[in-house]
Amino acid sequence: MSIEVVILAAGKGTRMRSSLPKVMHAIAGTPMLGHVISAARSIAADTIHVVVGHGADHVKAAFDRVSWIDQTEQKGTGHAVAQALPSLADDSRVLILYGDVPLIASETLDKLVAHCNDEAMSLLTTNLNDPSGYGRIIREQDKVVAIVEQKDASFEQLAIQEVNTGIMAVTAKHLKQWLPRLSSDNAQGEYYLTDIIEMAVGDGIAVEVCQPASPWEVQGVNNRAQLNELERYYQRCRAEAVMADGATLADAGRIDIRGELKVGQDCYIDVNCVFEGQCEIGDKVHIGPNCVLINSRVANGSTIKANSVLEEAVVGEDCDVGPFARLRPGTVLSAKAKIGNFVETKKAVLGAGSKVNHLSYIGDSELGENVNVGAGTITCNYDGVNKSKTVIGDGAFIGSNTSLVAPVTVGKNATVGAGSTITGDVAEAELAVARGKQRNISGWKRPTKKTD
Ligand code: UD1
Ligand code: CA
Numbered sequence: 001m002s003i004e005v006v007i008l009a010a011g012k013g014t015r016m017r018s019s020l021p022k023v024m025h026a027i028a029g030t031p032m033l034g035h036v037i038s039a040a041r042s043i044a045a046d047t048i049h050v051v052v053g054h055g056a057d058h059v060k061a062a063f064d065r066v067s068w069i070d071q072t073e074q075k076g077t078g079h080a081v082a083q084a085l086p087s088l089a090d091d092s093r094v095l096i097l098y099g100d101v102p103l104i105a106s107e108t109l110d111k112l113v114a115h116c117n118d119e120a121m122s123l124l125t126t127n128l129n130d131p132s133g134y135g136r137i138i139r140e141q142d143k144v145v146a147i148v149e150q151k152d153a154s155f156e157q158l159a160i161q162e163v164n165t166g167i168m169a170v171t172a173k174h175l176k177q178w179l180p181r182l183s184s185d186n187a188q189g190e191y192y193l194t195d196i197i198e199m200a201v202g203d204g205i206a207v208e209v210c211q212p213a214s215p216w217e218v219q220g221v222n223n224r225a226q227l228n229e230l231e232r233y234y235q236r237c238r239a240e241a242v243m244a245d246g247a248t249l250a251d252a253g254r255i256d257i258r259g260e261l262k263v264g265q266d267c268y269i270d271v272n273c274v275f276e277g278q279c280e281i282g283d284k285v286h287i288g289p290n291c292v293l294i295n296s297r298v299a300n301g302s303t304i305k306a307n308s309v310l311e312e313a314v315v316g317e318d319c320d321v322g323p324f325a326r327l328r329p330g331t332v333l334s335a336k337a338k339i340g341n342f343v344e345t346k347k348a349v350l351g352a353g354s355k356v357n358h359l360s361y362i363g364d365s366e367l368g369e370n371v372n373v374g375a376g377t378i379t380c381n382y383d384g385v386n387k388s389k390t391v392i393g394d395g396a397f398i399g400s401n402t403s404l405v406a407p408v409t410v411g412k413n414a415t416v417g418a419g420s421t422i423t424g425d426v427a428e429a430e431l432a433v434a435r436g437k438q439r440n441i442s443g444w445k446r447p448t449k450k451t452d
Contacts, residue, residue, distance in 0.1 A: 009099030010053030076190030
């Protein structure tokens with residue numbers, strides 16, 4: 001039997017107080033719905049249907065490879081799943097998930113699917129100290145016989161602590177029999193998906209109960225405080241994973257990983273660092289406080305000092321970057337390169353041992369090995385229309401406050417005098433000086449203040 005997933009995501013999420021559809025609010029930089037879709041993909045679901053209503057266009061624009069089901073009026077969870085019925089293959093098992101329950105784990109979904117067949121459906125429940133708001137699980141002689149919603153529950157039923165998470169697996173065949181029979185004759189005037197439990201029991205279909213490994217998996221989000229609780233839990237798990245892989249964190253509560261972070265052994269990450277997208281840091285990498293790494297790699301033994309920002313950058317072994325460095329996309333540093341404070345690089349390749357230590361902009365540039373770029377050097381790579389390249393050979397020395405007007409090439413071991421504006425190529429080992437000649441005027445008198 002194939003596996004189809006139906007994710008309910010049509011609700012408005014009034015309590016978010018947002019113009020963004022609820023399921024588009026992010027955990028670790030990825031919309032909640034994205035987490036649920038990833039979980040569905042991880043169990044190799046054949047088709048993923050997403051039921052959308054509020055903000056449908058916005059939601060549809062954000063994801064591909066899913067089948068969209070429109071629910072223009074939200075008449076309840078049963079009504080929502082019913083909209084997907086025509087799209088479900090008769091011989092499939094259907095897993096029902098929620099776009100606002102983002103941390104569901106694939107292991108739990110595997111269990112649910114494994115217990116679903118022609119003779120049984122499976123239901124994910126959990127026990128809560130405070131069950132208020134949730135549907136209660138009604139059992140007779142230990143077997144689940146019904147779910148009663150909070151608003152429809154009797155005083156005795158309200159005391160039940162086992163609650164419906166909403167997540168379940170049912171065959172399409174059963175859904176097609178049961179959903180058309182739902183009625184909205186209840187306290188909320190909605191078509192409750194939960195009413196299929198009684199139908200299952202009536203038809204002699206077993207209701208198998210599974211529980212999640214952690215209660216966080218089934219935590220839903222209705223407001224921003226709950227969104228933040230899940231964010232912090234998720235980040236704590238990410239922090240624990242990098243510590244398990246051998247990184248020391250100054251404070252496991254002050255690191256944010258919004259994507260994947262691979263770490264080598266004996267790394268140290270100081271407080272308030274943010275990692276986005278795919279990042280990788282090698283053995284013995286030291287990252288100072290307040291650094292941001294986006295889709296970047298830092299090889300063994302390198303140090304990124306405080307307040308540096310790396311985006312799509314590759315840092316080789318034993319490099320020294322920052323503090324206050326900004327490595328923009330296309331920056332590639334070879335081993336032992338140094339980038340100091342207030343240096344911005346973009347599409348810049350530095351050879352081994354090259355240094356740009358202070359206050360510079362190096363863009364569209366190729367530097368050989370052991371180049372020394374003095375303070376305040378600027379590659380003038382943009383003429384207002386086109387970008388041009390600066391090439392600097394091995395061992396060249398660029399004096400402070402030099403402007404390199406690209407396209408331009410400075411040869412190996414050449415020297416550029418401080419304060420030069422270099423508009424033409426400099427040959428190997430030559431000295432280029434391109435600045436106003438100094439005149440000293442003797443006997444010159446400073447002006448004095450007029451008195452009248
Ligand atoms: C539902 C369950 C309840 C369970 C709880 C867990 C029902 C009747 N009740 O209640 O037993 O304890 O979830 O959180 O199923 N949605 C749609 N279209 C609709 C209605 C809802 O897509 O017409 C989506 C919502 O966007 C939301 C989810 O379904 O993501 C749950 O809907 P909600 O109204 O929050 O259900 P609850 O009342 O919380
Ligand atoms: Ca809810």
